Amino acid sequence: MTRTIALACGLAMGGSVALADMVAPTEVSFGDYGSVEQSLTGTPGDPEAGREVMVSKGIGNCVSCHAAEDYSDVPFHGEVGPPLDGIGEYRTEGELRGILINAKMTFPGSVMPAFYKVDGFTRPGNAYTGKAAEGELDPLLSAQQIEDVVAYLMTLTD
Template sequence: MKRTIALAAGMAMGAGMALADMVAPADVTYGEYGEIEQSLTGVPGDAEAGREVMITRGLGNCVACHAVTALEDIPFHGEVGPILDGVGSYRTEAELRGIVANAKMTFPESVMPAFYKVDGFIRPGNAFTGKAAEGPLDPLLTAQQIEDVVAYLMTLTD
């Protein structure tokens, strides 16, 4: 019984520390060129989970705009954004984190959505209803999903 209580207490402390390390969208610090040096969660990203975010329509759906040869088994790659092949070789983790969180901080004319932003929008809508959003907005991706996508992008080195 004592071991169970100690284990539960340890797990709760670990979860609390992970939450304490999470950076809220409004508290993100961008560098001069839009990079985010600090992890948004304090937890390493999971490249496999990042792959899922990139290919899932209800999440990041990155392949709707970007071609990625490593994801050739996924149909309908887009041509709006740059091809992501080799991006892990020429972009740093901080640069990729900044671009995924809010590409406009690096590329002001970008049409890429800001995946980790909750305010400063001109006319946010309420999903596909055509009506204005009500109440506070959630980011399109969680902090951990951003870290996961960055981890996957860092694997694209060829």
């Protein structure tokens, strides 16, 4: 069921995601230091869509914790997370994907949300969860949104 919901999310966003290539949140394989080398969708990310996820308060809301010169036009940058300027030069796609999926695999004490995880934690309430099916939770971001954010972050170079 999770794959079906993720596929629907990808298609609704204008993507063409093949179900066979979709990696469900419970099937993610983490490597050394929390990296995830395998694409979640098999479809390249769209950097422009990734930027929208990053700066939208109702989607990723990354701007609330991270600053970057590239989106300095967006108000109210947070300072909880590190600045993202140049991150595309010192992090790999696999490292960024892993951090987005579940930052605690790389940084155990991180307060960054796990954007592609559906179990093993308590969400703040049903208004913030979205149910894929009775008893199942949707991840905070779809597989394609994760790939889009990774693609965008890779453009942030000095």
